[in-house]
Amino acid sequence: MGSKTRSWWGWGNVEDAVTGAERAEITRRTAEMLPGADLTVHEAPPIESFEVRASRVQAPPALASIASADVRDRLAHSHGQAFRDVVRALLGRLPHVPDLVVRPTSEAQVVDLLDWCSDADIAAIPFGGGSSVVGGVEPRVGDAYAGVVSLDMGAMDQVLEIDRTSRAALVQAGVLGPHLEDQLRPHGYSLRFFPQSFEFSTLGGWLATRAGGHFATNLTHIDDLTESMRVIAPSGVLESRRLPGSGAGPSPDRMFLGSEGALGVITQAWVRLQDRPRWRAGASVGFADHDAGVRAVRALSQSGLNPANCRLLDPMEAFINAAAPTAVLVLGFESADHPVNASMERALDLCRDHGGTLAEEPRYADTAEQDARTGAADTWRNSFLRMPYQRDALAAQGMIVETFETACTWDRFGTLRAAVDAAAQDAMRQVGAEGVVTCRFTHVYPDGPAPYFGVYAAGKWGRTVEQWDEIKQAVSEALISCGATITHHHAVGRDHRPWYDRQRPDLFAAALQAGKTVLDPAGILNPGVVIDPSGSSRDAHGPRADNAPGR
Incomplete structure (x- = not known):
């Protein structure tokens, strides 16, 4: 990424934001699609305008050199990259800010950090690239903790070993997508895992969220590319055995794939590589x-x-x-x-x-270097990479521009599509936001597709978060009612919890809760994500009191 500057409030790099002719063109096309939209541009507030309370905790001496209490740093770690995150930042509404950002450089420091947090009753939220769109890195944990620490894994970003015989690599979890590929390229290998967030997301984040990547068929999830994992939990260290496959009971890797930092901190993994395509x-x-x-x-x-x-x-x-x-x-x-x-x-x-x-x-x-692209495929690829930046630009112009994805069996797709469209259109009418609903397939399987829906609606500036939340609730109900999943590759986070709780079997939830109690006895790891800490007083995924007055 060179010398570019990460945006503290929106997607990607400041230098890559939508401006000039590109902004004029998307504004023109939006006005053509939704003639009644008020597309006035609103700028992000200055950092100095945020009222951020002083840090409630101080890192112990052993961790002081890797801890930051800088306000800009803390604000950048206070939210993910969903539409509602971006708009709340634009409106100056970021009430949940971590007390410290800690960047460990070794597993020993991760152990020390978890020991400190467990003893001092401090919530610890693992943070990769910060590209979560479901509230997965947001320190929305209530007042049940003495403080909140954002555990930024970005300093642990090296390829430690390459096994050419088995075509696999041992990689630290904090590595961003481009840096991982840069380290593999000289060896003729690639992970060939390119989610839309590739530039701003990490291997650990992909593993923790069961992310979906480049391939539309076969090897669609990071699960398919995982050989073994090493995880540090407050109770100890777990490392699975490197195997191409195994029938020896439930897989330990499966327990942590998709656990979103609620059961342990993924520090490294052996991943299956691909020869670079020709x-x-x-x-x-x-x-x-x-x-x-x-x-x-x-x-x-x-x-x-x-x-x-x-x-x-x-x-x-x-x-x-x-x-x-x-x-x-x-x-x-x-x-x-x-x-x-x-x-x-x-x-x-x-x-x-x-x-x-x-x-x-x-x-x-x-x-080895050229892509085969043509016509609309080339246009789509370029648009795909610019979508998050254009989303931010339109969000700053009062538009509701957001996506949600799912998966269902082929026999249910027609019913699902109709139900989602009806739910979204009805919700948009209810909140007074005229708009359209789009659909594309991102991944397809022999038994069903992964539909990826988009909502483009003319919102009311200052109320677009609340308007979107109503739409999101309506379409999420449609997904669950039609037998689809609440998410195919965006994870659960805090925002999907109500529907994930209904999707998973109750006995599995109880088993998962028991597992968290064993791995994280103090309940300090990413509270409210996937599973709650023991005890109802620490239920951290409830109503979003941060939305707006009156909600």
Whole structure:
């Protein structure tokens, strides 16, 4: 990332924010889509305007050199990167700020930190890149603790060992995506895990949230790339055995994948590497009938071809992000071992069987450096990378621009799509926000898709957080009622807890609670995320009192 400056309130780097012609263009397109929107630009308040209380705790001497009480540092660690986080920062509403930010450089310091927090009754919230969109790093823990510490793992960011025979690497959890790839590239390897947050998220964060990455089929989750993990809990250290697979009882890795720092701090992991791809193929397929596109994607997911990219954009999503007039399937194949021309040609045959058409021929590449992109696929990729920055720009103009994702079986998708659309439209009417709902597939499986929905609505400045919360509640109810999951790859955090609690079996919740009691007896690790600490007085995932007066 060079010398660029991370934004303390919004997505990414300050230097990459939407300005000038780009801002004028998205404003024009938004006004065309929603003529009644008030698109006045609102600027972020200065850091000095925030009333941040003095730190309630002081780090012990052994940790003092890695602890920060700087106000800007604490504010930057007080929230994630969801729409509601960004808008609250723009409005000067960040009431939950950690008392300290601590950056350990070794496992010994992590142990010391957890010992101190357990003894002093201080909540410790693991923090990777801070890209959570579900309240996963927000110190919203109530007043049941003497203080809150943000445990920033960014200083532990090295590839420690590469096993070329097994094609795996031992990597520290605090490494950001680009730095990880930079360390693997000289060896000819890649993790090939590229979530949209890639530049600003860490391996530990991916593991803790069961993140979804680059591939639309096969190796979709970080779970698939995990060989073993090392975790430090307040009760001790756990390290699973390196194995390609095992049937020896419940997997210890599975306990910590998706645990979001509530059971222990992931410090390092052995991950399965990929040879860097050489052969690529890319194409854009148009569908006049979106339902036909859905059927084509289902056929592709069940064909065994395993495309690397298989993203179906509905007509509105395609128009907003790829300037395409119909539903578009962004299709891609890649391999380090063999040309993929035959796979692409067979995939296109399947698409044609369902009415798919190509505006231009597919593009093929035989090089280690060049992507095979074409037409709407190229436009989509560029738009995909700019989406979070454009979201921030529109959020500062009173727009409600947010996403939510899920997964369901193919037989339920039609019902789910209709229910989500109806719930969102009704909620937008209720809160007085005219808007549209879009849908795309990010990942597809033989038994179902992972639909990724977007809401673009004209909100009322000063009330857009509350308006979005009402919409979010309505669509979340629709997801659970239709038998879908509350999240496919965005994690649970604090914001998804009410629906996650309904999705998981009660006996599993009790077992998880027992596990937390053993691993974290003092209940100091990320309270309210995934599972509560023992005792109802420490229920930290309740109503969001921070939203606005009257809520």
